[in-house]
Amino acid sequence: MHIDRRAFLKYCLGSAAALGFPLSVVSRLEEAYAAGGTGLPQVVWLNGANCTGCTVSLANLISAQKPTDIADLLLNTIDLAFHPNLMGAAGDLAVQSLQTATQGDFVLVVDGGIPMAFDGHTCIVWSENGREITAKEAVLDLAAQSMATVCVGTCASFGGIPAGNPNPTQIVSVGQLTGQRTINIPGCPPHPDWIVWTIATLLAGVNPSLDERNRPVQLFTEETIHKRCPRKESGETKLFGQSRCLKALGCKGPRTSADCGQRKWNNGTNWCIGANAVCLGCTEYGFPDAFSPFYKVEYSYQNYSKPTPEPPGAEPTPSPTPAVGLRISKAEYNRERRELRVEGVGPAGAIVKILDDGTRVLLGAVSVDREGKWRSITRDPRPVPTRARAECNGRATTAVVIRK
Ligand code: SF4
Numbered sequence: 001m002h003i004d005r006r007a008f009l010k011y012c013l014g015s016a017a018a019l020g021f022p023l024s025v026v027s028r029l030e031e032a033y034a035a036g037g038t039g040l041p042q043v044v045w046l047n048g049a050n051c052t053g054c055t056v057s058l059a060n061l062i063s064a065q066k067p068t069d070i071a072d073l074l075l076n077t078i079d080l081a082f083h084p085n086l087m088g089a090a091g092d093l094a095v096q097s098l099q100t101a102t103q104g105d106f107v108l109v110v111d112g113g114i115p116m117a118f119d120g121h122t123c124i125v126w127s128e129n130g131r132e133i134t135a136k137e138a139v140l141d142l143a144a145q146s147m148a149t150v151c152v153g154t155c156a157s158f159g160g161i162p163a164g165n166p167n168p169t170q171i172v173s174v175g176q177l178t179g180q181r182t183i184n185i186p187g188c189p190p191h192p193d194w195i196v197w198t199i200a201t202l203l204a205g206v207n208p209s210l211d212e213r214n215r216p217v218q219l220f221t222e223e224t225i226h227k228r229c230p231r232k233e234s235g236e237t238k239l240f241g242q243s244r245c246l247k248a249l250g251c252k253g254p255r256t257s258a259d260c261g262q263r264k265w266n267n268g269t270n271w272c273i274g275a276n277a278v279c280l281g282c283t284e285y286g287f288p289d290a291f292s293p294f295y296k297v298e299y300s301y302q303n304y305s306k307p308t309p310e311p312p313g314a315e316p317t318p319s320p321t322p323a324v325g326l327r328i329s330k331a332e333y334n335r336e337r338r339e340l341r342v343e344g345v346g347p348a349g350a351i352v353k354i355l356d357d358g359t360r361v362l363l364g365a366v367s368v369d370r371e372g373k374w375r376s377i378t379r380d381p382r383p384v385p386t387r388a389r390a391e392c393n394g395r396a397t398t399a400v401v402i403r404k
């Protein structure tokens, strides 16, 4: 099915309320629609170090309604001159189309972080006369010429998962690389509506207002996930699978701004908390390291007893194993590897939480194996604890951390 630029504009106008376009954008899109969709800038989309999840998220956008073919839509409607995953052309032809597009007005879209190690050679975006062009070089060059640079996803916006500790390829965000103000659409991945909203707004010649992290205020920062969460008044649960507030299990909704709960994902089907998973804070600066551990262990299944009575004749529920014999046999910090290793023994099957004994910050949680042994490895704990603490079934033990 061929979808032209006019069809895309029609789609944007038809979906204006759902997407939440400001009136100024709607009227500009209407003008462009009346003019046959001509005269809008082209879009050049580059991939940095990424998992392609942002493109997959976008490709998921219009599957349930017309226009249905996202590749056709992008190539023929928003004048997507270059996209490594979605465009039909390949090799020199693809590079040529990029070079032609960048002669005129264009919006640069980047997804993925930018590796700096090895002078950027861990991420090659194309070759030109036998010379490898790195994401670092391409983004620096094109961002300087573009009308606007849009970062799609948390990696391009803030570094994201590829920049997480230990970051061996020294990933930085596009803003850090260029020193310029980017328009950030974070999310791991971002919602397809957020991407379309932002690109359509820019194509309409309107600059969205941005917050201190350069995210469009209208999409991200009007309210936190928590403030609008339908589970807010439901009381906290310590067990997954219950339709109650997940704060005690590690939900980062109170620290996260996005409209996931209202917009929902997969064409309005559901969202993380609706599916009984915690919000991980994927739209926020510092994700994932500053939001780890994602889950809090507050409850051991050693203590689980079925809420309904056993049917007659069933085996009696075994009584929980008491937390006897919890001991730390080793607590060592390896300076070279920046690794804290704590191990010991405990009741088989129980969960052991490892904490910094001074700050009581949770460093990890492991289950005790059948032989009664457990081991936890924490990479780059900050600060390195002086004493490690192990807790299990209401009991605790501590040990001095030996530095090697
Ligand atoms: S589930 Fe998360 S976002 Fe919802 S009320 Fe609880 S803490 Fe807030």
Ligand code: SF4
Pocket (backbone or CB within 6 Å): 187, 188, 225, 256, 257, 258, 260, 271, 272, 273, 278, 279, 280, 281, 282, 283
């Ligand atoms: S609910 Fe939280 S983790 Fe899930 S997509 Fe939204 S911001 Fe990301």
